[in-house]
Amino acid sequence: MGRIFGNRLRAERLSRGLTQEQLGGPECSHSYVSLLERGVREPSMEILGGLARRLGLPPGELEQWALQPTVxxxxxxxxxxxxxxxxxxGDYESAASHALVAAQFARESRKDATVCEMNLLRAECLTRLGRHEQGRNLVNLLLANTLTSGNAGLRSEAHQLSARMSLAEQSFRGAAAQAQEGLTQGAVLGEDSTVRLSALHLVIRALLSEGHKEAAWRHxxxxxxxxxxxxxxxxxxxxxxWVVGDVAFARGQAKRGIxxxxxxxxxxxxxxxxxxxAAFNLSSARARLEAGVADDATLACLDRAxxxxxxxGQDDPGTGNPGIxxxxxxxxRLLRAWWLHAQGRDSEALDQLAPFEERSQRMDRLSSEAAFLGGRILLGLGAPDDALARLALAQEGFFRLxxxxxxxxVADLILDISRTRYANPSPALAHCAAS
Incomplete structure (x- = not known):
């Protein structure tokens, strides 16, 4: 029946405020309904009859959608x-442009549910492109739409999208509030509803980002x-x-996190x-290393990433660090160096950190962490002067951030170096150190 049937099915479902689970009923799962709406599955006559009953339509009408499409x-x-x-x-610019055209056609034929669907897609694309103000304006229009007022699924998705924009902007309190509202709206959906579970994931992520580890753990x-x-x-x-593991690591429960x-x-x-x-495996490797776990499983995370x-083929020439x-x-690269250092392979670790030595105009998070790790490694290799130079860069970067x-x-490590160096100083040297 194809895409035309799927689009019509989704529009009718949304206009009645039904979730995919509710529309599927006992005949088919929500994932199968999703495949129908995407036009990649052909339903049997039995399934068509069940869908028609739950939509309140005559049994043969769904077949006509595919046979007699309007202009x-x-x-x-x-x-x-x-x-x-x-x-x-991943061409979000084109996706947003075509979604706008689709929304205009749907508006002309007075398909409000379809307009909402395309606007939601547009807002998602704008979020991926970093144009959060435009995306948030669309979300606000969706939430003000009378159709979404009675559609818990649409409202939950809109609030979740707003939460993701806030997370991207590091506005964690706003993200937590929007995610919680999305979870509240999604509470009426089925226990396996993707909308409700996505909202739960966002609530935990936002609370953890805000530093509320115990509240996140309760969720x-x-x-x-x-x-x-x-x-x-x-x-x-x-x-x-993944997110439950992150919370466990944050609470010091490394075994549970792993x-x-x-x-x-x-x-x-x-x-x-x-x-x-790739992001998950990087995140997992970092959590393990921060917990002092540098085993083969941690290396496997790095290899998968x-x-x-x-x-x-990610390459960002605008990082200010050519060659990295x-x-x-x-x-x-930084986490591999960290793992090598934990294995006692300090020379190899320094080779991994070598591209970070070219100083950019501004020390960012990774450059600061690399300088800190490099300082610790050099100190262990008996090169305190070189270590201090790296640590000074790290401290500058951390302060800026x-x-x-x-x-x-960094300050504690510099103090340890100073105590070791001036353990038995001459009176003059002791005076300089005290100054």
Whole structure:
């Protein structure tokens, strides 16, 4: 039946405020309804009958959608198809442009649910492009729309999108509030609803980012394997395992964090989102290293992240650090150096850090961390002067970033060097050190 049937099915479902779970009923799962709406599955006559009953339509009407499309349906479907295809390949500029055209055609044919769907896609694209003000304006229009007032799923998705924009802007309090509202709206949906589970994931992530570890941990109880049903999408369960592991690491429960991250490895799908797969493995490796765990599993995380980055071909010449590459590649290099240092392979670790030595106009987070690690390694190799030079750069970077914890760590190490160097100084040298 194709894309035209799928678009019409989704529009009718949204206009009635039904979730995919509710529309699917006992005949098919929400994931199968999603495939129907994307036009990649052909429903049987039995399934068509069940869908028609839950939509309140005559049994044969769904067949007619594919056989007798209107001109407006064809125009909308073509524009929407271009939008989704562009979205699938990561061309968010084109996706937003085609979604705007599709929304205009849908508005002309008075399909309010379809207008909302395309505007939601546009807002998502604008968020991916970093144009948060435009995206937030669209979200506000969606929330003010009378259709979304009675559609918990749409309202939850809109609040979640607003939360993701706030997270990108590091406005963690606003992100937590929007994510919580999204979870409240999604509470009426099924326990395996992707909308509700996505909102739960965002709430935990936002609370952890804001520093509320215990509040985040309380929400983690709702994301346990005992609560989240197995029929929920595997990739979404993987995201939940990832964020629960992050909270466990933050609370000092390394064993629990490792167990959850290992669970995420088996659930997250690189083919669903390769960039997210790379980010997860980098995040997991960092959490392990910060917890003092530098084992083969940590190296495996780094190798998986490296393989994903090779496929993505990420290269950001605007980093100010030629030869290092984009930020994910720079972080991978830093974490490899950290792992090598933990293995006692300090010469190899310094080789990994060598590209960071070329000082940029401004010390960023990774450059500061690399300088700090390099200072610790050089100190262990018996080169205190070189270590102090690196540590001075690290301290400068941490202060600029307002990372007081990092700056304090550098200061403590510099103080240890000073105490060792001036343990038995001459009176004159002692006076200089005191000054």
């Amino acid at each position: 407006q349906d064809q125009e909308y479907s073509l524009a929407a198809l271009h939008a989704w295809c562009a979205w699938d390949v 983690c109880e709702l994301a346990s394997d005992d609560v989240v049903p197995e029929r929920a999408p595997a990739h979404l369960r993987g995201r939940l395992a 167990e959850r991250h290992e669970r995420a490895v088996g659930l997250l799908r690189p083919q669903v989102d390769l960039k997210e797969w 490296g393989s994903a980055q090779d496929i993505l 590459g984009g930020e994910p590649q720079r972080e991978l 307002r990372n007081l914890r990092g700056a304090q760590g």
